[in-house]
Amino acid sequence: xxxxxxxxxxxxxxxxxxxxxxxxxxxxxxxxxxxxxxxxxxxxxxxxxxxxxxxxxxxxxxxxxxxxxxxxxxxxxxxxxxxxxxxxxxxxxxxxxxxxxxxxxxxxxxxxxxxxxxxxxxxxxxxxxxxxxxxxxxxxxxxxxxxxxxxxxxxxxxxx
Ligand code: FES
Numbered sequence: 001x002x003x004x005x006x007x008x009x010x011x012x013x014x015x016x017x018x019x020x021x022x023x024x025x026x027x028x029x030x031x032x033x034x035x036x037x038x039x040x041x042x043x044x045x046x047x048x049x050x051x052x053x054x055x056x057x058x059x060x061x062x063x064x065x066x067x068x069x070x071x072x073x074x075x076x077x078x079x080x081x082x083x084x085x086x087x088x089x090x091x092x093x094x095x096x097x098x099x100x101x102x103x104x105x106x107x108x109x110x111x112x113x114x115x116x117x118x119x120x121x122x123x124x125x126x127x128x129x130x131x132x133x134x135x136x137x138x139x140x141x142x143x144x145x146x147x148x149x150x151x152x153x154x155x156x157x158x159x160x
Pocket of ligand 1: 099
């Protein structure tokens, strides 16, 4: 089902963890499965000096998160925003069709971290990035709503 490269990135994730003094942080949720991911960036002279992630998700989400940190590191902010889910998938030698949505999480997480970076510095935010941000926020809010409903139902079930 998975390529050897996906399995390798899943077993040995690159750049996993948090940057405590990050310049930008982006948290996103996958509307299809509810998995979540946070991307941290450190920026120097408009370049992504460091990119890390934390993912609560499937093996493909971990592998794609890991891959995007490698693709983005060393790129300028503008170049990093150009990274597509196809590049992430190709970098891993492919993903099964049912797992393609997992690669969107990685791309959106990076976009959100860059959005946060612009915002913290009161820099003008490119229109396309604002649109992406609004879409990912809506998706994230839906997941939070679903999660709240789920925990409420779980509580009711436990109380009998
Ligand atoms: Fe949720 Fe892969 S199944 S991100």
